[in-house]
Amino acid sequence: MSLTSSTTIDSNWEAWGVLSSNDAVVQRRLGIKNNNVDRNSHHNAKTPIGRLPPEVLSEILIYVALGYYYSGSDSCRLWWIKATHVCRMFRTTALGTSRFWSYLRLTDGRVFAELVALSRNAPLHVTAEINAHKLVGRFEALQNLVEQSRRLRELRVEGTAQDVRAFFSKGVSRLDILDTLILKTTGTTRYQTDLEFCTHCVITVVPSGDIAPRLRHLELRHVPFRWLDLVPPSQSLTTLILSRSPDISGPDVGSFDEYLAALEAIAPRLERLEINDAFPRSDLDVSGASASLARHGRTIQAPRLTRVDLSGDLLSVADLLAHLALPSAVMLSVEVHGLLGSTELMDALCRIFSPPDRLVLMRFATHEFNTFTFVGQRRACDDAPLEVTFAKLGRGFLSHILPSSESESLFSRIEELELGEFSTPEWERLFGSFPRLKALSLDQHPEHEFFRALTTPLALGKGRIGVLLPALRVLKLSGFQFRSSFPQRQSSDGDGPFQGLLDWAIFRCNYGFRIDRLTLHDCPFACADDVEKLKQVVVDVEWDEWEAARKVEGEWEGEDSEGGDPEGDFFAYGEERSRDDYGDKSY
Numbered sequence: 001m002s003l004t005s006s007t008t009i010d011s012n013w014e015a016w017g018v019l020s021s022n023d024a025v026v027q028r029r030l031g032i033k034n035n036n037v038d039r040n041s042h043h044n045a046k047t048p049i050g051r052l053p054p055e056v057l058s059e060i061l062i063y064v065a066l067g068y069y070y071s072g073s074d075s076c077r078l079w080w081i082k083a084t085h086v087c088r089m090f091r092t093t094a095l096g097t098s099r100f101w102s103y104l105r106l107t108d109g110r111v112f113a114e115l116v117a118l119s120r121n122a123p124l125h126v127t128a129e130i131n132a133h134k135l136v137g138r139f140e141a142l143q144n145l146v147e148q149s150r151r152l153r154e155l156r157v158e159g160t161a162q163d164v165r166a167f168f169s170k171g172v173s174r175l176d177i178l179d180t181l182i183l184k185t186t187g188t189t190r191y192q193t194d195l196e197f198c199t200h201c202v203i204t205v206v207p208s209g210d211i212a213p214r215l216r217h218l219e220l221r222h223v224p225f226r227w228l229d230l231v232p233p234s235q236s237l238t239t240l241i242l243s244r245s246p247d248i249s250g251p252d253v254g255s256f257d258e259y260l261a262a263l264e265a266i267a268p269r270l271e272r273l274e275i276n277d278a279f280p281r282s283d284l285d286v287s288g289a290s291a292s293l294a295r296h297g298r299t300i301q302a303p304r305l306t307r308v309d310l311s312g313d314l315l316s317v318a319d320l321l322a323h324l325a326l327p328s329a330v331m332l333s334v335e336v337h338g339l340l341g342s343t344e345l346m347d348a349l350c351r352i353f354s355p356p357d358r359l360v361l362m363r364f365a366t367h368e369f370n371t372f373t374f375v376g377q378r379r380a381c382d383d384a385p386l387e388v389t390f391a392k393l394g395r396g397f398l399s400h401i402l403p404s405s406e407s408e409s410l411f412s413r414i415e416e417l418e419l420g421e422f423s424t425p426e427w428e429r430l431f432g433s434f435p436r437l438k439a440l441s442l443d444q445h446p447e448h449e450f451f452r453a454l455t456t457p458l459a460l461g462k463g464r465i466g467v468l469l470p471a472l473r474v475l476k477l478s479g480f481q482f483r484s485s486f487p488q489r490q491s492s493d494g495d496g497p498f499q500g501l502l503d504w505a506i507f508r509c510n511y512g513f514r515i516d517r518l519t520l521h522d523c524p525f526a527c528a529d530d531v532e533k534l535k536q537v538v539v540d541v542e543w544d545e546w547e548a549a550r551k552v553e554g555e556w557e558g559e560d561s562e563g564g565d566p567e568g569d570f571f572a573y574g575e576e577r578s579r580d581d582y583g584d585k586s587y
Contacts (some may be wrong), residue, residue, distance in 0.1 A: 050087075050089060054093050054096075057089070057090070057093045058093055058096075058097040058099075058100070061083055061090070061093060061094050061097055061100045062097065062099050062100055064080050064083050064100075065080045065083075065099075065100050065101075065102075065103045066103055067080070068080035068103075069103035069104075069105070069125060069127070078107065078111075080103075095118070098118070098119050098120040098121065098122040099119075099122045101115050101116075101118040101119040101122070102119040102122040102123060102124050102125060103125045104116070104119075104124065104125070104126050104127070105126070105127045105128075105129070106126065106127065106128040106129060106130070106141050106142070106145065107141060109141040109143075109144065112141035112144055112145075113141070113144050116144060116148060121151070122151075123151060123152070123153035123177055124148060124151045124152050124153060124154075125153055125154040126145060126152060126154070126155055126156070127156040127158070128142070128145060128155070128156065128157050128158070128159075128167070129158045129159065130142065130157065130158070130159040130163045130164070130167050142167065149174070149175055150174060150175070150176050150177075151177070152175055152177070152178050153177050153178060153179050153180070154178075154179060154180040154181075154182075155175075155178060155180070155181055155182070156180075156182040156184075157182070157183050157184070158183075158184045158185075158186060159185065159186065160185060160186065161185045161223065161224060164183060164185055164223065174211055174212075175211055175212040175215070176213070176214070177214055178212045178214060178215055179214055179215065179216050179217060180215075180216070180217040180219075181212070181215060181217070181218055181219070182217075182219040182221075183219070183220050183221070183223045184219075184221040184222060184223070185221070185222045185223050185224075186222070213235075213236065214236055215236055215237065216236055216237060216238045216239060217237075217238070217239040218230070218237055218239065218240055218241070219239075219240075219241040219242075220241070220242050220243070221241070221243045222243060222244060222245055225242075225253065226252075226253055226254045226258070227253055227254040227258050227259045227261075227262040227263075227280070228254055228258050228261075228262060230262050230265075230266060231261070231262050231265050231266075235269075236269070237266055237269060237270065238269055238270060238271045238272070238304075239270070239271060239272045240266060240270060240272070240273055240274070241272075241274040242274070242275050242276065242278040243274070243275075243276035243277070243278060244276065244277045244278045245277070252280070252281065253278060253279075253280050254280055255280060256280050258280070259279070259280045260298060260300065260323065263300050263323075264300050267300050267301060267302040267305070267324075268301060268302070268303065268304070269304060270302055270304060270305055271304050271305060271306050271307075272305070272306065272307045272308075273302070273305060273307075273308050273309070274308075274309040274310075275309075275310050275311070275312070275320070276309075276310075276311040276312065277311060277312045277313075278312075279312050279313065279316035279317075279319075279320070298323055299323060299324075299325050300323050300324050300325065301325050302324055302325060302326055302327070303325075303327055304327070305326055305327060305330050306327075306329065306330060306331060307330070307331045307332075307333075308324075308326065308330060308331070308332050308333070309333045309334075310332075310333070310334050310335070310336075311334075311335040311336070312336065312337075313336065313337065313338055314336035314337065314338040314339065314340060314341045314342060314345060314390075315338065315340050315341035315344075317334055317336050317341075317345065318336075318341040318342075318344040318345035318348060319341070319344075321334075321345065321348035321349070321352070322344060322347075322348050326352050328357040329357075329385075330352070330385065331383065331384075331385050331386075332349075332352065332385060332386050332387070333386075333387045333388075334387070334388045334389065335388075335389040335391065336388075336389070336390060336391070337390070337391045337392045338392070339390075339393070339397060339400045342390075342400040342401055343400070343404075345388075346401060346403070346409065346410055349386065349388070349410050350408065350409055350410045353376065353385070353386060353410065355413070357378065358378070358413045359376035359377060359378060359385075359386060359410070359413070359414060360377070360378060360379070360413065360414060360415045360416065361376070361377040361378075361379070361414070361415070361416045361417075361418075362374055362375065362376045362377070362411070362414045362416070362417050362418070363375045363417075363418040363419075363420060364417070364418070364419050364420065364422040365419075365420035365421050365422050366420075366421055366422050366423070367421070370391070370392055370393045371389060371390065371391045371392075371393070372389070372390045372393055372397065372401075372422075373387065373388065373389045373390075374387075374388055375387045375388075376410070376414075398424055398426050398429065398430065399426065399429065402429060402430065402433045403433055409433065411433045411434050412433075412434075412435060412436065413436055414434050414436065414437060415436055415437060415438045415439065415471075416437070416438065416439040416440075416441075417434060417437055417439070417440050417441070418441040418443070419440075419441065419442050419443065419446075420443045420444075421443065421444060423446065423447045423448055424448060425448040425449075427448065427449070427450055427453035427454070428453045428456065428468065431453075431454070431468045431469050432468060434469065435470070435471070436471050437469050437471060437472055438471050438472060438473050438474065439472070439473070439474040439475075439476070440469070440472060440474070440475050440476070441475075441476040441478070442476070442477050442478065442479075442480065443478050443479065444478070444479045445479055445480055445481045445497070446480070450500075451497075451500035451501060451503070451504045452500065453468070454467075454468055454469070454504050454507075455500075455503060455504050455507045456468070457511070465511060466511075467507070467508060467511055467513050470513055472508075472513070472515070473515060473516040473517065474515070474516060474517045474518075474519075475515055475517075475518050475519070476518075476519040476521070477501075477518070477519065477520055477521070477523060478521040478522055478523075479521075479522055479523065479524075480497065480501070480520065480523045481497055481523070481524045481525060482496070482497055482498040482501075482523055482524065482525040482526045482527075482530055483496050483497065483498060483525040484496055484497075498525075498526075498530055501534070502530075502533055502534060502537070505518070505534065505537040505538055506537055509537050514537075514538075514539065515537075515538045515539070516538075516539045516540060517538070517539065517540040517541075517542070518534060518538045518540070518541045518542070519542045520541070520542065520543040520544065521544050521546070522544070522546050523543075523546065526543065526546070528545075531543045
C-alpha cells in the first residue's frame, strides 16, 4: 500500500508540473498578444483616421449604418456591424454610439433584442418584413418591436395584407415620436398579390392623430384603404404617397365626396403628394367626348405643395387637377393612360402654369409602347416644373392634346421647342399651336414631309399671306441627313432633304420671316458647298464640319454594289415638288 501511495503522489506532482508549464505558455502567449494589440493600437492612433475625435468618428459610423439600412437588400441586414471589426477604437466608439444601433431590419428575435438593447434610448428606425413564409424565428422580434413602439421614429412594414393587419392587431401602443410610416403589401405564392383577400377586406391600420401625433410621412403601397381613414392623422402630415396596382381591382377607396373631403383636410399642410391609381371610381358622365369636371366650384387649397406626382386614368387625374389650387413653384409630374378628358387636363395645366409663371421651353419625345412625353420649363437652367406622359396611345393622339381653337393654351407662350425622338404626320397642326415660338431644335432627321409642311403659305384674309411659326428665328438640326444614302435615288435637279431645307429658308426669306441662326450638328452627307448655299439665305450658319458621307473609290459609303436597296432608304425625301411652290427665289 505504501508503495502504491508513493507512486500515485509522484504521478500527481508530475501532472501539476505539466499544467503549470502549460499555464505559463498560455500566459506568455496572452502577453505577446496583448503587446501586439497595444502596439497596433499605438500605430493606429498615429494614422489620420485614428486621430479623428470620437464624436466625428461616431457620425461616420452612423452614416455607415444609414447606408446599409436604406440599401434595401435583405442579405446585408447585419453587414454594417463589420465596421466594429476594423480596430479597437472603432469598436469602442460604436459601442458608445447608440444611434449606430438604431437603424435595424427585423431579424432573429435574440439578435434583434441585443441590437435594441445597444441602441439604448435612441429613436428606432425599423424595417419589418413580415411575410408569412419569413416569420419563422422572428416572433420574438415582433413582440420586442411592439414593446418598443414608443421609441419608433420610422417604421417600414412589408408583407401580405393579412400579415400587415395581423401585426398591427398585436396591440401597438402609442407611437409618440413616429415620423415616417411606410406600409407595403406584397404578393406570395400563397396569396397571389393578396387578390383574394384585398377584394373583400379593407385594412384600417393608419394610426389616428392621438396614437401618432407627430406622423409626417405616410406611404401606402398596394395597401387596401379608404380615403376617410386618412383624415385622423391629417393634422401633421406633410408627405402622402398612395399607390395601388392598376391591374387589380381592389376594394373601393370611397366615394368622390369622401375623397375630396379627405384631401381638403390633408392638403393645407401637405408638401408632397403622390397618387398612383388610388382614385375613387368616377361618377362623371363619360358618354360624350368630354366631361365637365368641376363640381360645384369646389377648390382644394394646397399652399405648401412643392411636388405633385399623379398617375392613373386621364379623366381621374384631370378631375383632381381641376379642383386643386397649386402654388406657382410646384413641381408637377403626370402619367396618364387613355384620351378621354385630355382637353380638361390641358386646360387645368394651362391654369396652373399661367402668367407670370408661364412655361417658355418645352420638349417633346415619343418612346416605346406608344408613349408620348412633354416636359415644360420656365427657364433653360431650371428644373422642369412640368412633366406629362401619355401612355397606351393610338393613332391621332396629338389632335386630342393640341388646342382645337386659337384660344390661349399651354403651348401658346412657348418660345423654345425641342423635338427629341418625335415625329408626326400632323406637323402643320403641331406648329400652328406655337405662335410665339422663337427657337426650334430637332434631335433626329425629321420625317413625314417636315419641310414641305413648313413651306405651305397661310391665307390670313384680305390678301395677306403668312407662314407657320412666324416668330421663329433659330433652327438647330442634329442628325439631319442632307442627302439620301443612295445618290442614284436623287432626282436630276438634286431634290432631297437638303434641298427642302434650302427651299424653306428661301421661302421664309421671300415672305419676310428670315431665319437668323441655323446650327448643324452631326449632319450626315453635309459638305462645304451646301453650307455656303445656306449662308446666302441665313444670317448665321454654324456647322461642326462633321461629314459622315465620304467618297471611297468613287462611291458613297453605304451604297452596295448593286445600287442599294430602295426599301432601306429611310430618309428619302419623297416625291418631287415644283420650285414654283416656294415663290420667287430672288432674295
